[in-house]
Amino acid sequence: MPLSRILGISRGPIRDALSRLEREGLVTIPRNGRTIVARLTREDFDEVYSLRLGLERVAMQYAIRNATPADQDEMQHLVNAMLEQVHDGISEKDAADLDMRFHDALYQASRHKRLQAAWAVLRPQIYIFLLSRNVADSDFRTQMVRHQEIVDVIRAQDLPGAMEVIEVHLQYAYNRIIRMYSK
Numbered sequence: 073m074p075l076s077r078i079l080g081i082s083r084g085p086i087r088d089a090l091s092r093l094e095r096e097g098l099v100t101i102p103r104n105g106r107t108i109v110a111r112l113t114r115e116d117f118d119e120v121y122s123l124r125l126g127l128e129r130v131a132m133q134y135a136i137r138n139a140t141p142a143d144q145d146e147m148q149h150l151v152n153a154m155l156e157q158v159h160d161g162i163s164e165k166d167a168a169d170l171d172m173r174f175h176d177a178l179y180q181a182s183r184h185k186r187l188q189a190a191w192a193v194l195r196p197q198i199y200i201f202l203l204s205r206n207v208a209d210s211d212f213r214t215q216m217v218r219h220q221e222i223v224d225v226i227r228a229q230d231l232p233g234a235m236e237v238i239e240v241h242l243q244y245a246y247n248r249i250i251r252m253y254s255k
Contacts (some may be wrong), residue, residue, distance in 0.1 A: 112200060120201065120247050127190055128178075128241075131182045132178070134179055136230075147174060154217070155217060155220075171219075179191045215245060222237055
């Protein structure tokens with residue numbers, strides 16, 4: 073049964089959605105027209121990581137310059153939620169969702185519209201990596217706690233510290249996912 077009939081919508085919106093997912097690297101659509109969920113390779117991950125590292129450095133620079141007290145409070149609220157849920161027990165999906173919300177808030181605080189647009193394109197792939205990392209490595213909760221360091225350097229407007237914190241933060245996540253690929 074066609075997906076359009078199952079969902080009760082025309083084929084146009086489904087085609088548009090699948091095209092977007094293909095542009096984001098989440099599905100492939102070969103010539104036969106059958107959509108296949110993409111398996112992100114180690115090479116895909118390395119490319120996403122390198123782009124994310126560059127984007128997050130810029131996001132930190134602009135957040136230090138442009139974040140309002142309300143932005144900082146929102147990031148702190150998310151860190152507090154992470155800490156509370158880690159203490160109470162958090163699912164892999166909830167952890168990935170909170171992690172993404174935190175980084176969404178970081179990009180929002182940058183007030184850099186083109187940076188936010190670049191993040192929006194990369195975000196779905198990063199989410200898949202976070203979710204797969206969390207499922208593969210039960211110690212993902214440790215990384216959640218480290219988001220406090222990001223808030224602290226933004227509040228202190230410590231640019232050199234911010235560059236170090238974000239690089240360590242992402243390198244730690246990168247290393248955990250690389251272990252998953254080598255299994």
